[in-house]
Amino acid sequence: MMAVFAILPFLVNPLNLPREKQDRLECERLSHAEANARHPGVLPPEKPRGDYLDRTLLLCRERIAPPELRHPRDESVLFELGEQASALAEAATSAAPDGDHVWLVEANYPNAQVVPKLTFATKVALMRRGVTVSDRLVALGAGDVDVITRMEPMQAYPAACHRYAESGSLREGDVLLTLMVLDPRETSLHAGLCTDGRWTWLR
Amino acid sequence: MAALMALLLSLLLPLAAQAATPVEQAQVRELDRVRTEVADEVHLYAFDLLDEMVWEWSQEPVFESPTPVVLAGVTVPVGLGSGLQALVENHLSTVLADNPAANVQLVHCPQCTAVVVHSGPEGTVLSRGYDNPEVLERLGAETGRHALFVDIEAEGAFLVLRARLTRLTPDLPIVWSHTLSTSTSTPALLRDSTQLTSAADARQEYLDALEGRGVFSVPVRLAVRSYAQGWNMRATPAPPFLWLQTGVELAATEARTWTGGLIVGYSFVPQAYMGFMGQARVARLITGQRRSLTRPDLYVFVGGSVNSVWGAATLPFQEDLVNADQVLAASKREGPRTSFGGFQVGLDGRIGRRIGVSTYLETLPGLVYTPNMGTYVQFIFAFQSIGTEVTFWF
Amino acid sequence: MPLALRPPPVSRAVRRSVLAWLGLVVGLSGCVVRQYQPLSTLQRPVIVDPTLPNFADLDITVHCVPGELLTRSRAGVLCDKVGLLFEAQGANVTTIDTEGRFAERFGDAPEGGETDETPRHDLILELRARKTHSSNRLFSWAAWAASFSVFPGVWESSFAQDVVIRDGSGFLLATHTLEGRLVTRYGLGHALLVRLADVGRARDKRVMDSLGRELSEDMYTQLSQLMLNAKLHWSVLQAASAEEAP
Numbered sequence: 001m002m003a004v005f006a007i008l009p010f011l012v013n014p015l016n017l018p019r020e021k022q023d024r025l026e027c028e029r030l031s032h033a034e035a036n037a038r039h040p041g042v043l044p045p046e047k048p049r050g051d052y053l054d055r056t057l058l059l060c061r062e063r064i065a066p067p068e069l070r071h072p073r074d075e076s077v078l079f080e081l082g083e084q085a086s087a088l089a090e091a092a093t094s095a096a097p098d099g100d101h102v103w104l105v106e107a108n109y110p111n112a113q114v115v116p117k118l119t120f121a122t123k124v125a126l127m128r129r130g131v132t133v134s135d136r137l138v139a140l141g142a143g144d145v146d147v148i149t150r151m152e153p154m155q156a157y158p159a160a161c162h163r164y165a166e167s168g169s170l171r172e173g174d175v176l177l178t179l180m181v182l183d184p185r186e187t188s189l190h191a192g193l194c195t196d197g198r199w200t201w202l203r
Numbered sequence: 204m205a206a207l208m209a210l211l212l213s214l215l216l217p218l219a220a221q222a223a224t225p226v227e228q229a230q231v232r233e234l235d236r237v238r239t240e241v242a243d244e245v246h247l248y249a250f251d252l253l254d255e256m257v258w259e260w261s262q263e264p265v266f267e268s269p270t271p272v273v274l275a276g277v278t279v280p281v282g283l284g285s286g287l288q289a290l291v292e293n294h295l296s297t298v299l300a301d302n303p304a305a306n307v308q309l310v311h312c313p314q315c316t317a318v319v320v321h322s323g324p325e326g327t328v329l330s331r332g333y334d335n336p337e338v339l340e341r342l343g344a345e346t347g348r349h350a351l352f353v354d355i356e357a358e359g360a361f362l363v364l365r366a367r368l369t370r371l372t373p374d375l376p377i378v379w380s381h382t383l384s385t386s387t388s389t390p391a392l393l394r395d396s397t398q399l400t401s402a403a404d405a406r407q408e409y410l411d412a413l414e415g416r417g418v419f420s421v422p423v424r425l426a427v428r429s430y431a432q433g434w435n436m437r438a439t440p441a442p443p444f445l446w447l448q449t450g451v452e453l454a455a456t457e458a459r460t461w462t463g464g465l466i467v468g469y470s471f472v473p474q475a476y477m478g479f480m481g482q483a484r485v486a487r488l489i490t491g492q493r494r495s496l497t498r499p500d501l502y503v504f505v506g507g508s509v510n511s512v513w514g515a516a517t518l519p520f521q522e523d524l525v526n527a528d529q530v531l532a533a534s535k536r537e538g539p540r541t542s543f544g545g546f547q548v549g550l551d552g553r554i555g556r557r558i559g560v561s562t563y564l565e566t567l568p569g570l571v572y573t574p575n576m577g578t579y580v581q582f583i584f585a586f587q588s589i590g591t592e593v594t595f596w597f
Numbered sequence: 598m599p600l601a602l603r604p605p606p607v608s609r610a611v612r613r614s615v616l617a618w619l620g621l622v623v624g625l626s627g628c629v630v631r632q633y634q635p636l637s638t639l640q641r642p643v644i645v646d647p648t649l650p651n652f653a654d655l656d657i658t659v660h661c662v663p664g665e666l667l668t669r670s671r672a673g674v675l676c677d678k679v680g681l682l683f684e685a686q687g688a689n690v691t692t693i694d695t696e697g698r699f700a701e702r703f704g705d706a707p708e709g710g711e712t713d714e715t716p717r718h719d720l721i722l723e724l725r726a727r728k729t730h731s732s733n734r735l736f737s738w739a740a741w742a743a744s745f746s747v748f749p750g751v752w753e754s755s756f757a758q759d760v761v762i763r764d765g766s767g768f769l770l771a772t773h774t775l776e777g778r779l780v781t782r783y784g785l786g787h788a789l790l791v792r793l794a795d796v797g798r799a800r801d802k803r804v805m806d807s808l809g810r811e812l813s814e815d816m817y818t819q820l821s822q823l824m825l826n827a828k829l830h831w832s833v834l835q836a837a838s839a840e841e842a843p
Contacts, residue, residue, distance in 0.1 A: 022635075028636055028637050029636060029776065058778070061360030062360060063359055064280065069282045069283075075642045076641055076644075078281060080359075081358050081363070117281065120354045120367070124367060124380045128382075135369045135375040135376075136374065139328065182832075182833070187641070187643070201837035201840075
């Protein structure tokens, strides 16, 4: 019977799970103050004269998408989509020229399913910063596409920006925020702004 | 031409399917299984987010009066397939239909979601209808409508809903947007679509449902206790005892974290034994801070009991060695009456607040030295008996 | 007086009990199971393959800053290992030793391998380590003693590795914190169960002795990914500043 009681904690201990199953859990350690703010009542309140024990909260949640379900790059980008979108919106609105603008967003990403996710989250983040955002799309003619897709990315985006403005696809007062991945091995996004045919790299 | 393409595709597709190795096919099957499993778990959380969005609309409508809105796009977490998308679309339509106070009337607009090809002096443009309102107007669709886009994405342990409303005019301005999220560590609220409430109220309803049955409950329990074989091989072991028990259980708090109970029991097997017992028990929930409606709960308990048994089969509950002949001889008369006390420690699993299964170890201090009874476990105390119970709660 | 130099007599009982304790400690030394659990920041998906030349001809300076969890000697060892990681990916690595001097690991280093001159560096990686939590579960040790080592005694700690990446001019490119949890269980029962559970598992999937292997793998792949992202970020900024220059 003692063996049963010894085996029970062994079986329920997540550390004894295979690594694949451990990776389905997303754990973080919260300090006493963080734990009280985010999950009040779980830890006893701190004693005014200090505590002999180091009380922290190890918070584990199960990830919705198991690690094998999506490509690592997609998983990495989607994992912190909200944070990335907010950071990009902040950087973009700080870098944009003064005045009232209409913001457009586009994304160039290897997986077509992820593209609308990126633009959606960024548009919502821009809206939260109080700017005017439009769902309008910018487009290039077939000849432009043929030329620009042969260029290196660092030259292609400024060239595309120039052509958007010249063709009238990007109107005066429009600001186009473009998100992209420049290297197939990276897990973070780059961004640039196109205003009146002038391209600015943000990150 | 189209027929030729269809023929070509029909020839190529089986070839493509055959190209996958058995290992790859197995991986694809496994991925499909995981995808279905996750989508099954996720859709309730997605419904929660949609309910919350519509509830917010009904409290603070985006439009002052009922306004036609085209459901232009619903996207679900990458990798979870179109089945979930259909569920989400249907649920959103149902909730909006049941909540006219949201002032959003979903309308059908096939031109809006179709892919349209428009050729003009500026060139040929291929787009979705809602991306090109000028073309929509030419196709006869009413302009100035609004398009609703909903995106649900799995970001780590969080399911995040983003929604935006776009006016279908040439400038396509976004007039409203919102973000909501929920995490897997919170149970789905399962709100009734016809009576939407806020997430906080729904959570309170959930807790009230947990706590609403009062602090008293009445268990009816069927228990079996078996006793260990004695160290002396000539001794006759005590037979397993069947008990029918009932009583009352009192919870210390409405969360039912601590409970205590008093139980009386009766046992009868013709020609063998008869008995009464009384038991007191204290239990502590070990799987959370409060009882759950959706998953089983586990308690650990300690208890003390007093048993009074009589009949031929109860002879082994004596300090003297008892053999089979003595038991047979006793069966011809009323048999001895024995009373003894016991202490129990065990685990009690409860499912759905109606059914419980428990198991425990029992030590009988008054019978430690009887040769008729051995011990199952010797750990600080000698546990001579093991019990298993099935309980129904009323 | 040769007799006066003899050590004082030790009773046989004391000797036996000391030997018994030593035997017990040595016997149970195989019963330590140290396990590692990555917390969310060490579990991020990684695409980069650290066996490929991802940083060819890039000058990287690695600075392991001694502090709370990183003693001077440990900082040196960590810097050596991380330097090796990036050298294997084609970078020219310089480490900054605990005295703050540059030690060139690759290229035309002066004799002795150290130079006080500031070398050219494209990217600077700063590593700091700190302890975020530790606990000795007293109840588990009581159970360990009462159960004669069937139940394990548990000691646990969590650490955070702060990663800062800058470009040569000191511009901040990336900051990140990698967090993990280490749990040590000491006991016969638990060690037996772990060894039983490991039967049939491939060597690289076994729980026993998995700590070093898994922690190194996670840490080095995450560092490689962070460095690659920072390198691309730096390239974009360089292109941007080149465009802005008249």
